[in-house]
Amino acid sequence: MPGLAKTIKGLWSLIVGLGVTGVEFFRPQLTVHYPRKEVDNLATYRGHIDLVARDDDPLTPRCIVCRKCVAACPSGCIAIESRLVGAEPGGDARELSLAPGLIVTGSHAAPPPRQKIRREVAAFHLNYNLCSLCGLCVQTCPVQSLAFSREAYLCGSSRADFEFELLERLRRRAPAGGQRAA
Amino acid sequence: MGFNWLSEPRGDYYTRHFVPTPEAEGDRLILNLGPQHPSTHGVLRVVVEMDGEYIMKAEPVLGYIHRMQEKMGEVKTWRQYLPNMGRVDYLHALAWNWAYVGAVEKLAGIEVPPRAEYIRVITCELNRISSHLLWWGAYLLDLGAFTPILYAFADRERIMDILQMVTGSRLTYCYYRFGGVSADLGEGFIQATRDFLKQFKTRIPMFHDLVTGNMILRGRCEQIGVLPLEMARRYGATGPVLRGSGLAYDTRRAEPYSVYPSLDFQVPVGVNGDAMDRYDVRLAEMTQSIAIIEQALEAMPDGPHINPDVHERLKPPAGEVYYAVEGGRGKIGVHLISDGGPRPYRVKLRSPSFCNLQLFAELAQGTLLADAVSILGSLDLVIPEIDR
Amino acid sequence: MTMTEIISHPLTKLVLGLVLILVFVGVNGLILVWMERKVVGFIQRRPGPYEVGPHGILQSLVDGVKLIAKQLVTPRGADRFLFWLAPMLSVTPVVICFLPIPFSPGLTAMDVNLGLLLILAFSGINVLALCAAGWGSNNKYALIGAARAVSQSVAYEIPLLLSVLCIAFQTGSLSLSAVAEGQSRGLLSWNLWVQPLAFVIFFISATAETNRAPFDLPEAESELTAGFHTEYSGMGFGLFFLAEYTYMIVVCSVATALFLGAHDGPFLPGPWWFVLKVYALILALMWFRWTFPRVRFDQLLNLCWKWLIPLGLANLLATALVLKLGE
Numbered sequence: 001m002p003g004l005a006k007t008i009k010g011l012w013s014l015i016v017g018l019g020v021t022g023v024e025f026f027r028p029q030l031t032v033h034y035p036r037k038e039v040d041n042l043a044t045y046r047g048h049i050d051l052v053a054r055d056d057d058p059l060t061p062r063c064i065v066c067r068k069c070v071a072a073c074p075s076g077c078i079a080i081e082s083r084l085v086g087a088e089p090g091g092d093a094r095e096l097s098l099a100p101g102l103i104v105t106g107s108h109a110a111p112p113p114r115q116k117i118r119r120e121v122a123a124f125h126l127n128y129n130l131c132s133l134c135g136l137c138v139q140t141c142p143v144q145s146l147a148f149s150r151e152a153y154l155c156g157s158s159r160a161d162f163e164f165e166l167l168e169r170l171r172r173r174a175p176a177g178g179q180r181a182a
Numbered sequence: 183m184g185f186n187w188l189s190e191p192r193g194d195y196y197t198r199h200f201v202p203t204p205e206a207e208g209d210r211l212i213l214n215l216g217p218q219h220p221s222t223h224g225v226l227r228v229v230v231e232m233d234g235e236y237i238m239k240a241e242p243v244l245g246y247i248h249r250m251q252e253k254m255g256e257v258k259t260w261r262q263y264l265p266n267m268g269r270v271d272y273l274h275a276l277a278w279n280w281a282y283v284g285a286v287e288k289l290a291g292i293e294v295p296p297r298a299e300y301i302r303v304i305t306c307e308l309n310r311i312s313s314h315l316l317w318w319g320a321y322l323l324d325l326g327a328f329t330p331i332l333y334a335f336a337d338r339e340r341i342m343d344i345l346q347m348v349t350g351s352r353l354t355y356c357y358y359r360f361g362g363v364s365a366d367l368g369e370g371f372i373q374a375t376r377d378f379l380k381q382f383k384t385r386i387p388m389f390h391d392l393v394t395g396n397m398i399l400r401g402r403c404e405q406i407g408v409l410p411l412e413m414a415r416r417y418g419a420t421g422p423v424l425r426g427s428g429l430a431y432d433t434r435r436a437e438p439y440s441v442y443p444s445l446d447f448q449v450p451v452g453v454n455g456d457a458m459d460r461y462d463v464r465l466a467e468m469t470q471s472i473a474i475i476e477q478a479l480e481a482m483p484d485g486p487h488i489n490p491d492v493h494e495r496l497k498p499p500a501g502e503v504y505y506a507v508e509g510g511r512g513k514i515g516v517h518l519i520s521d522g523g524p525r526p527y528r529v530k531l532r533s534p535s536f537c538n539l540q541l542f543a544e545l546a547q548g549t550l551l552a553d554a555v556s557i558l559g560s561l562d563l564v565i566p567e568i569d570r
Numbered sequence: 571m572t573m574t575e576i577i578s579h580p581l582t583k584l585v586l587g588l589v590l591i592l593v594f595v596g597v598n599g600l601i602l603v604w605m606e607r608k609v610v611g612f613i614q615r616r617p618g619p620y621e622v623g624p625h626g627i628l629q630s631l632v633d634g635v636k637l638i639a640k641q642l643v644t645p646r647g648a649d650r651f652l653f654w655l656a657p658m659l660s661v662t663p664v665v666i667c668f669l670p671i672p673f674s675p676g677l678t679a680m681d682v683n684l685g686l687l688l689i690l691a692f693s694g695i696n697v698l699a700l701c702a703a704g705w706g707s708n709n710k711y712a713l714i715g716a717a718r719a720v721s722q723s724v725a726y727e728i729p730l731l732l733s734v735l736c737i738a739f740q741t742g743s744l745s746l747s748a749v750a751e752g753q754s755r756g757l758l759s760w761n762l763w764v765q766p767l768a769f770v771i772f773f774i775s776a777t778a779e780t781n782r783a784p785f786d787l788p789e790a791e792s793e794l795t796a797g798f799h800t801e802y803s804g805m806g807f808g809l810f811f812l813a814e815y816t817y818m819i820v821v822c823s824v825a826t827a828l829f830l831g832a833h834d835g836p837f838l839p840g841p842w843w844f845v846l847k848v849y850a851l852i853l854a855l856m857w858f859r860w861t862f863p864r865v866r867f868d869q870l871l872n873l874c875w876k877w878l879i880p881l882g883l884a885n886l887l888a889t890a891l892v893l894k895l896g897e
């Protein structure tokens with residue numbers, strides 16, 4: 001009676017199935033109860049990008065405004081505003097004023113002190129709404145000025161909530177009382 | 183006042199030729215499965231003409247999630263197109279990553295360090311397991327068993343944790359780069375993978391106990407949606423759908439790429455080509471993937487994980503290239519045409535789900551509605567991949 | 571009339587019973603929904619409802635409030651009357667089914683000698699409700715679901731009756747109290763031992779009659795989205811839901827009364843034992859639901875016509891024969 005044997009085997013399979021769920025019933029839960037507990041794998045999580053500060057100055061990003069990341073980004077998330085700064089030897093970086101009156105030509109006036117001119121980030125806009133977290137910007141940056149944050153718990157109710165100003169974030173993140181290094 | 187059917191436009195472009203013949207009018211029912219329907223797992227719409235519970239005619243309607251992936255390739259640079267690949271088939275994202283990266287490497291003649299090849303094999307196979315796991319759960323959900331998908335997710339979460347360690351993402355990976363991968367595997371990754379495989383091997387028998395042998399499941403799968411090999415060929419089916427019909431065609435073997443020739447694994451095939459065979463093939467493939475990963479972990483050499491000579495603004499020479507890899511659903515092909523510029527001239531993506539879906543109209547004809555759901559599930563479709 | 575007379579008057583007893591039953595149905599519905607969600611949670615290794623009240627015990631209450639607060643939408647082209655009649659039609663008869671159930675010798679709302687028949691008759695009305703819901707919704711999924719519901723109920727009523735008849739033959743009464751009385755002499759006097767096959771047939775048919783998985787075809791969500799109640803929102807859906815769970819209690823109560831010794835048990839008072847057994851059966855139903863895939867429609871009917879009915883008939887014949895010979 002192969003038919004009967006098959007039926008009995010089939011019925012047995014049902015009991016085996018019940019056994020599996022029955023055992024699982026008593027096993028510990030796998031759920032992480034979110035507000036009370038958090039998942040433990042955030043160390044490898046890749047959130048939106050963030051600026052990395054210079055080693056000697058927690059308030060200034062490493063960025064040299066080469067704009068390679070802007071070109072690399074497939075989604076056009078990044079927009080950088082920059083300004084030119086000249087650093088006086090041993091002095092603070094200050095905005096370079098190029099007021100025409102300052103430059104005296106053809107006279108005996110002393111030449112203006114030689115200044116090292118460089119670009120500095122004035123604002124680093126990230127539109128996280130568009131970002132696909134591909135990592136191309138991070139990979140492209142020649143001075144490792146970009147890194148992924150660990151912001152897993154972002155929420156907001158409008159698009160504007162995900163438009164970040166990374167320079168501000170960097171400044172806020174800086175250790176309390178973090179002053180510009182002399 | 184009642185509702186006047188005659189004053190309403192009946193159906194749309196796709197249902198118009200479904201209007202029943204006068205003699206059948208009244209007996210036939212035109213039913214839209216989708217675009218929002220629990221069994222289509224995405225925005226696929228199937229128009230079916232039913233006589234009672236029997237399906238007389240079925241026709242899939244596509245395009246609800248068309249995102250112009252191919253056109254996007256023409257407006258982005260070679261490298262900027264990378265993240266798109268994780269979103270074509272989000273369940274086996276790394277296979278698409280690989281197909282595109284492989285095509286560009288072939289076109290531009292970029293060499294890939296051996297370690298990177300092994301890393302690709304390991305991560306891609308892990309991703310394949312997670313893709314099959316999700317299919318397993320979702321298919322049984324289609325058949326009315328709710329619990330398996332949660333068990334599948336328990337393991338899938340672990341795979342995602344592991345892949346997150348190197349890719350940083352959990353689903354839409356963008357990990358492979360021209361000439362390698364974006365991050366090296368650390369000791370932590372290797373250890374976690376080993377642990378996972380060890381534990382996962384004990385889970386597979388549990389899966390079998392829970393449902394594979396179950397007489398209700400067998401009744402829903404055996405002799406359902408029998409796909410003859412001839413028909414599978416006619417529609418260009420690949421992957422487990424084709425292998426379920428008995429042909430051992432696996433791109434990893436048929437058109438070997440990367441280090442697969444040096445790895446020892448079998449290509450499981452079915453006999454009858456019914457839904458049960460497709461089911462068995464996928465479950466057997468998970469076991470094979472475990473074997474592949476274990477071998478690759480053993481054989482992985484030290485060295486760089488990426489070829490440092492690849493230029494950021496890559497401009498492959500003018501020409502054409504086609505590169506295919508084996509994805510969870512079948513043969514993934516990327517056809518690129520370059521005019522030597524910074525962007526591809528044309529991108530063509532061959533998605534396995536698209537071909538496999540076409541089978542459905544013929545397979546579903548004359549079956550019961552419940553069987554059609556079972557058949558649709560057994561094809562393992564990812565809708566965004568169909569529409570691209 | 572003195573107070574005692576009023577209280578012991580059958581009419582008072584009936585009204586009191588009905589009120590109590592309504593409370594019982596409501597509370598039980600809430601508890602069962604919570605219990606089901608907890609059970610499935612545990613089977614799937616997750617907590618289930620957790621946030622509202624200790625261990626989420628108030629979750630179903632809150633859900634009920636949400637359902638009540640929701641707008642009642644009548645779909646365009648629906649038959650208003652049938653559409654809203656259906657949910658009420660599905661709940662009311664189920665409540666009546668509770669009347670003859672013997673929770674304990676003294677705790678029976680209405681002890682009629684045709685109790686079994688009453689339950690079977692009134693539970694049959696449920697099909698009508700599903701049918702009305704399916705037809706009235708003007709929705710194709712609902713219609714198919716209703717068609718399934720009708721053929722399923724019609725088919726499974728037969729084996730259900732056949733298995734019940736065995737017990738009726740044996741006790742010679744259609745009164746549930748009498749059946750319960752017959753098995754109040756300890757574990758070994760339960761009908762389960764005499765009629766194991768009838769019990770199995772009854773339980774399978776009851777699962778099918780209540781549209782519980784794996785026989786939940788009228789609302790198979792992967793095929794028919796939600797089957798006959800696709801178009802219902804708010805309390806319309808809520809009533810169907812309540813009816814389903816209440817119906818589960820009814821069939822499990824009948825199974826307990828017929829086969830599991832009703833209120834028989836040591837230490838605890840009768841009603842407790844009764845409820846305990848009912849809940850154990852319901853737990854089994856939940857366990858089935860969250861383990862098995864859904865059967866196909868023709869397989870469901872095959873199971874009924876090819877297995878349950880012949881087996882039930884054979885069982886009935888054997889019972890009759892044994893009884894006759896034993897006389």
Ligand code: SF4
Pocket residue numbers: 049072073074075076077078130131132133134135136137138
């Ligand atoms: S991660 Fe990708 S998408 Fe996001 S900002 Fe960087 S380059 Fe743009």
Ligand code: SF4
Pocket residue numbers: 062063064065066067068069070080140141142143144145146
């Ligand atoms: S690539 Fe780096 S250095 Fe260049 S602009 Fe972007 S962040 Fe600044």
